[in-house]
Amino acid sequence: MKRFLPFSASDESHLFLTSGLALYLPRPMNETKSYSPGLEGVIAAETSLSFLDTEQEEIVIRGYDLLALIRQKGYSDVVGLLLDGELPAPQRRAEIETEMTKAEVPPRVYEILKLLPSQMHAMDRLRTAVSALAGFDPEANSADPASEKNRAPRVIGQIAQIVANLHHIAQGSSPERFSPEYSLAENFLRVLVRRPVSAAEVRAFEQSLIAYSEHELPNSTFAARVVASTLSDMYGALTAAVASLKGPLHGGANEAVMYMLLEAKNSQGLEALIRQKLAKKERIMGFGHRVYMRRMDPRAQLLKEVLQNLVQAAGRGQEYVEMCQVGEDIMRTEKGLYPNLDYYAAPVYYLLGIPIELYTPIFFAARTVGLLAHIIEQHSENRLYRPRVLYKGPRGKKI
Amino acid sequence: MKRFLPFSASDESHLFLTSGLALYLPRPMNETKSYSPGLEGVIAAETSLSFLDTEQEEIVIRGYDLLALIRQKGYSDVVGLLLDGELPAPQRRAEIETEMTKAEVPPRVYEILKLLPSQMHAMDRLRTAVSALAGFDPEANSADPASEKNRAPRVIGQIAQIVANLHHIAQGSSPERFSPEYSLAENFLRVLVRRPVSAAEVRAFEQSLIAYSEHELPNSTFAARVVASTLSDMYGALTAAVASLKGPLHGGANEAVMYMLLEAKNSQGLEALIRQKLAKKERIMGFGHRVYMRRMDPRAQLLKEVLQNLVQAAGRGQEYVEMCQVGEDIMRTEKGLYPNLDYYAAPVYYLLGIPIELYTPIFFAARTVGLLAHIIEQHSENRLYRPRVLYKGPRGKKI
Numbered sequence: 163m164k165r166f167l168p169f170s171a172s173d174e175s176h177l178f179l180t181s182g183l184a185l186y187l188p189r190p191m192n193e194t195k196s197y198s199p200g201l202e203g204v205i206a207a208e209t210s211l212s213f214l215d216t217e218q219e220e221i222v223i224r225g226y227d228l229l230a231l232i233r234q235k236g237y238s239d240v241v242g243l244l245l246d247g248e249l250p251a252p253q254r255r256a257e258i259e260t261e262m263t264k265a266e267v268p269p270r271v272y273e274i275l276k277l278l279p280s281q282m283h284a285m286d287r288l289r290t291a292v293s294a295l296a297g298f299d300p301e302a303n304s305a306d307p308a309s310e311k312n313r314a315p316r317v318i319g320q321i322a323q324i325v326a327n328l329h330h331i332a333q334g335s336s337p338e339r340f341s342p343e344y345s346l347a348e349n350f351l352r353v354l355v356r357r358p359v360s361a362a363e364v365r366a367f368e369q370s371l372i373a374y375s376e377h378e379l380p381n382s383t384f385a386a387r388v389v390a391s392t393l394s395d396m397y398g399a400l401t402a403a404v405a406s407l408k409g410p411l412h413g414g415a416n417e418a419v420m421y422m423l424l425e426a427k428n429s430q431g432l433e434a435l436i437r438q439k440l441a442k443k444e445r446i447m448g449f450g451h452r453v454y455m456r457r458m459d460p461r462a463q464l465l466k467e468v469l470q471n472l473v474q475a476a477g478r479g480q481e482y483v484e485m486c487q488v489g490e491d492i493m494r495t496e497k498g499l500y501p502n503l504d505y506y507a508a509p510v511y512y513l514l515g516i517p518i519e520l521y522t523p524i525f526f527a528a529r530t531v532g533l534l535a536h537i538i539e540q541h542s543e544n545r546l547y548r549p550r551v552l553y554k555g556p557r558g559k560k561i
Numbered sequence: 562m563k564r565f566l567p568f569s570a571s572d573e574s575h576l577f578l579t580s581g582l583a584l585y586l587p588r589p590m591n592e593t594k595s596y597s598p599g600l601e602g603v604i605a606a607e608t609s610l611s612f613l614d615t616e617q618e619e620i621v622i623r624g625y626d627l628l629a630l631i632r633q634k635g636y637s638d639v640v641g642l643l644l645d646g647e648l649p650a651p652q653r654r655a656e657i658e659t660e661m662t663k664a665e666v667p668p669r670v671y672e673i674l675k676l677l678p679s680q681m682h683a684m685d686r687l688r689t690a691v692s693a694l695a696g697f698d699p700e701a702n703s704a705d706p707a708s709e710k711n712r713a714p715r716v717i718g719q720i721a722q723i724v725a726n727l728h729h730i731a732q733g734s735s736p737e738r739f740s741p742e743y744s745l746a747e748n749f750l751r752v753l754v755r756r757p758v759s760a761a762e763v764r765a766f767e768q769s770l771i772a773y774s775e776h777e778l779p780n781s782t783f784a785a786r787v788v789a790s791t792l793s794d795m796y797g798a799l800t801a802a803v804a805s806l807k808g809p810l811h812g813g814a815n816e817a818v819m820y821m822l823l824e825a826k827n828s829q830g831l832e833a834l835i836r837q838k839l840a841k842k843e844r845i846m847g848f849g850h851r852v853y854m855r856r857m858d859p860r861a862q863l864l865k866e867v868l869q870n871l872v873q874a875a876g877r878g879q880e881y882v883e884m885c886q887v888g889e890d891i892m893r894t895e896k897g898l899y900p901n902l903d904y905y906a907a908p909v910y911y912l913l914g915i916p917i918e919l920y921t922p923i924f925f926a927a928r929t930v931g932l933l934a935h936i937i938e939q940h941s942e943n944r945l946y947r948p949r950v951l952y953k954g955p956r957g958k959k960i
Contacts (some may be wrong), residue, residue: 197604200944202605203594210954225955234960266865270676277669282696289800293689297681379950381791385801388784392808401688402784402801409791411945452947545599551778555609556624560631
């Protein structure tokens with residue numbers, strides 16, 4: 163927490179805006195501005211989309227509890243809810259599902275992906291593809307909310323198809339298309355793993371997509387809104403969000419969890435590994451969250467159930483349930499930290515046979531609807547993001 | 562300005578951080594958080610790179626006045642200053658110039674550009690190319706400040722070459738390379754216009770590059786820092802900045818100014834056009850700036866001189882000097898608004914014969930060094946950006 167004097171007496175609009183108390187308390191002679199690194203605790207947007215209620219431990223999505231949506235609804239229901247503000251009636255839900263699954267990825271976007279080196283980070287390949295998609299949308303430059311809402315299901319379907327094919331293309335295989343015969347979630351999983359999938363597997367995967375669909379204002383959503391606020395278009399804002407989500411402090415965590423579990427091999431190994439990392443004061447991925455603080459991410463609790471159900475249905479993978487429990491217990495006892503969503507999403511994806519490099523791209527594909535809803539909201543009532551800095555460099559140097 | 566109750570009593574770190582006054586005034590019973598749309602007036606970063614001193618009307622770059630740098634220094638000097646913190650000695654300046662001009666753009670990045678439709682927005686093509694560049698850098702995933710600083714001159718050179726060739730590729734021509742025989746600025750202009758250029762033209766272009774090189778925390782720089790704060794890499798952060806700069810409320814303004822001048826044809830036409838737009842309450846591009854408020858952007862004043870010098874040296878283009886003065890006079894009288902940098906950069910680029918669709922990409926290429934310096938600074942003392950929202954949607958809905 164830092165304090166400093168305002169820039170100038172003439173700069174009055176800046177003086178008032180950062181100090182809420184100035185509204186109902188007399189202003190002191192030397193008013194100061196506060197600086198919160200990382201904007202922690204700072205309100206940066208108004209939204210009707212979602213809210214992390216840390217007191218009641220509820221993730222509110224358009225008025226509904228996210229956990230109820232994960233338990234009782236399909237991914238296309240949540241897409242409709244986020245875009246329209248209401249859970250879709252059967253006809254609207256069917257329309258969204260059809261638009262998502264019949265969406266075609268322009269062949270040149272796949273050609274571009276083939277030109278990228280196979281060892282390039284999967285999120286960097288995805289970022290390039292999302293950016294390139296703009297070239298094949300005649301309304302690409304529009305920041306009109308109505309146009310964006312119309313195009314949203316198609317873009318969600320295109321991005322899911324790109325992610326489903328990302329690893330196959332890097333392996334030299336041809337991309338596969340989605341089929342209107344299946345739901346988006348089933349198509350997504352089928353193309354990802356290219357084998358027959360069970361209803362239990364599809365449901366587990368779909369529940370993970372809903373869990374990832376929207377989550378207030380994490381860095382990627384904030385980045386998307388910041389970019390959208392220049393009235394730049396949705397492809398630009400989505401591209402920024404891919405770039406953000408790649409970061410190890412954000413979306414990259416789910417992959418890091420899986421590498422840790424694989425390195426540990428079993429429960430004893432995980433206990434030893436975590437204790438070793440704790441002794442070296444290294445960060446343990448999959449635990450803690452800026453907003454949930456010392457409580458458990460409700461999504462993690464639900465994904466833990468999803469993992470258990472999947473293991474039961476498949477009759478294999480019990481070792482991951484046990485390992486994850488051991489890790490959870492140690493971290494709670496030693497650090498008072500609870501798992502986040504990534505911690506339990508990782509073994510779910512592993513048991514489904516999804517390549518680890520795709521965990522973060524899947525997170526992005528699932529979140530595309532939440533991002534689009536935020537972009538549309540930003541464009542509906544826009545104000546350019548343009549904050550200020552605390553300058554700590556030299557002054558008055560002469561050439 | 563909005564007020565609302567804090568989320569929860571247990572959420573104390575959030576309570577303190579947005580209210581600077583809480584530090585030295587007794588906290589009231591019902592503390593509120595302030596919300597400043599667009600984060601106007603909110604401090605969002607500490608920096609030693611630059612500062613807009615609105616009181617003294619000085620743009621401070623690492624302690625120097627930007628106007629002095631534009632008048633007396635070369636672009637490679639400013640690159641060194643921003644990256645190293647000091648104006649470079651001759652040897653370091655030569656090293657930077659060589660690294661920038663000998664940098665090669667991977668042929669596959671040009672192949673990707675050829676696959677994109679020629680009618681795709683130039684900034685969208687640039688965004689895709691910047692994203693793709695990551696695939697050809699073995700250190701692409703590193704967020705280590707030392708590695709980033711080492712790679713910075715090469716990336717600046719690559720991006721300048723991509724921008725210089727962007728229009729030619731869309732026209733079906735082959736890209737040209739830079740030559741270590743010339744400075745970066747001269748190479749850039751030569752490849753852009755593909756004709757012999759005069760020393761006066763090179764100097765005018767170089768001065769515009771310095772004017773655009775760094776400018777505190779505009780939306781694009783903020784977007785880059787937000788993305789970088791996940792410890793995502795510099796290509797991701799730069800990609801987000803391209804996306805931001807495309808927006809009509811940000812970098813897109815310089816192109817809009819030129820289209821306005823061309824539509825107006827002459828001084829009388831411009832006066833009529835501006836008065837017509839004012840009557841219809843339409844936005845006039847190239848005027849006003851969030852931070853400068855009601856004063857003139859010092860860079861605009863200097864670019865006005867650059868335009869005059871260029872017209873004098875070339876013996877043509879006097880009509881643009883006159884038109885711009887007429888527009889400036891009307892806007893000052895009618896709205897109390899002054900021109901910003903984009904207003905005078907546009908006719909400079911037009912007289913140099915640069916395609917209008919490249920004005921914003923050139924702004925980005927010039928700003929790449931400032932963005933990289935901010936990314937390096939963010940990675941040197943990082944804190945994840947993760948603000949909160951003011952939720953105004955429904956609660957307690959049941960499925």
